[in-house]
Amino acid sequence: FVKAFNRLLAKETDDIYEEVRIHHSHGRPVWTFIRGSLNDTPTNSGQVIFSGILQDITDHKEKELEILHLSYYDHLTGLFNRRKYEEILQEVDCDNCLPLSVIMTDVDALKITNDAFGHQAGDYLLKHITEKLLLHFPPEVYISRIGGDEFVILWPNMAFNQAKKSIDQLNENLKKEVINGIPCSVSFGVATRTLLTQDVRDAIRDAEMIMYNSKLMKSRDYRSDIIEKVKMTFFENHPEERIHANLVKKYLFQLGNEFHLSESDLNSLLLLAEIHDIGKISVSSELLLKPLPLADDEIKQIQRHSEIGYRILASSYEYDKIALDVLAHHERWDGKGYPKKISEDEIPWKARFLSICEAFSSMIQTFPYRQELSILEASQEIIRHSGTQFDPEIARVFIEKVLKIEWKSN
Structure with a gap:
């Protein structure tokens, strides 16, 4: 003025x-x-x-x-958004900013966190990573969130070796952070522009390629480790589910032997027994232990666990072969199950095995919301629902060979 x-x-x-x-x-x-x-x-x-x-x-x-502010800043993290990032690229495209180090960043566990714990947990993870980035880097560094799980850091007047050392230190610190039982693993890629004749976007592409290579190298083991940690967190929070999984494993092993399955198929069944309810990690403890009857929306929320379990497992090479079985283990022989309402032989065979052993194990186990049935009572339920809920051939073998109970249909 x-x-x-x-x-x-x-x-x-x-x-x-x-x-x-x-x-x-x-x-x-x-x-x-x-x-x-x-x-x-x-x-x-x-x-x-x-x-x-x-x-x-x-x-x-x-x-x-x-x-x-909304046009230049990411609404969730408060960091610069892609639009502002593109403007910053123009600002740092000068001799005074050289050497310019570019750091590409990808949050490894965001997808599985969203699938297992919901998007609110994923948002918390992103904000936590943001906080660590802001604390680690000096104020003159430009940090932008340019995608769902991707950040880019532009660091003027910073040589490659110094930038790499800084990122290695940050990475070690992040590994010590654990959220929802999952380590805060982040993949980084660093490249440095040293001459004005070099295109800054070449440095960005180099950093991005290094980041993706890093992610690829650790993704196989890392995803399996995360799933193992999610499973252990679920069992620690719900000891009754660990007992249930062990019961299912016991009956699946016996049933598989009666069908003379190969060692490979038996191992798949045992892994399936341990992991089939992993999607329940997304359901609150209050709802899982709530006495019956449940409201319609509560039933739907619990039923989603098979889909969530599928999404969690499909991301891992070790578990992707049983992901479809987890998805289908609440389908019914008559097509009235969930989530896809497929029937008979459309249902994967391992899911049909699991369906019987899982239902039987649930019936003979005491839960906070239900008293157990006797083995004889539970076997009658399997017989009664054979041909509607359960594969009739597998059901008969389970009753007569595994349980050694005479098949008596009403």
Whole structure:
């Protein structure tokens, strides 16, 4: 405003139109719009008179600034967004910023965190990583979130060796962080632009390639490790589910032997027994242990565990071969199960084996919401639902060969 007013005094302009932030007499800052001009005739004492209008535009200005902020900053993390990142690339494309180190970053566990614990947990993970990045890097570093799980860091006047050493230290610190039982693993890639003749986007591509190679090298073992940690967290929080898994494993092993399955198929069944309910990690303990009856929306929430389990397991090479069996283990022989409502031989054979052993094990086990049945009572339930819920051939073998109970249908 002072500069504009001086131009007015120098007769460089006839009017001024300025937005000015001032402090109200009550102490709070307000935004004002000032427009006015000088009177042509000075006073008898030679004073110049300025006449104009001062308008409070605080509400309008704050909304405008909010929109501007949203257009340049990521709404979740508060970091620069992709639009601002593209502008920063232009700013650092200069000799004064060399050497310019580019650090590409990818949060390894975001997808499995979203699948296992919900998007709220995924958001928390992203905000936690953001906090660690902001604490680690100095203020002159530009940190942007340019995708769901991707960040890019532009570090002016930073040589490659120093940037790499800094990232290695950050990576070691992040590995010690554990959220929802999962280590905060992040993949990094570093490249440095040293000459202005080099295209900055070449450095970005190099950093991105290094990051993806790092992610690829550790993804196989890392994803399996994460699934193992999710399983252990689930069992620690729900000891009754560990007992249930062991019961299922016992009966699946016996049933598989009665069908003379290969060692490979038997091992798959035993792994399936341990992991088939991993999707329940996304269901609250209160709901899992809630006494019956459940509301419709609660039933649907629990039923989603087979789909969530599938998404968790499908991301791992070690578990992807049984992911479809986990998805299908609540399908029914008559097509009235969930989630896909497939029937008979459309249901994978391992899922049909699991369906019987899982149901039987649940019936003979005491849960907080239900008393167990006797083995004889539970076997009658399997017989009664043979041909509707269960594969009739597998059901008969289970009753007659595994349980050694006479098949008596009502």
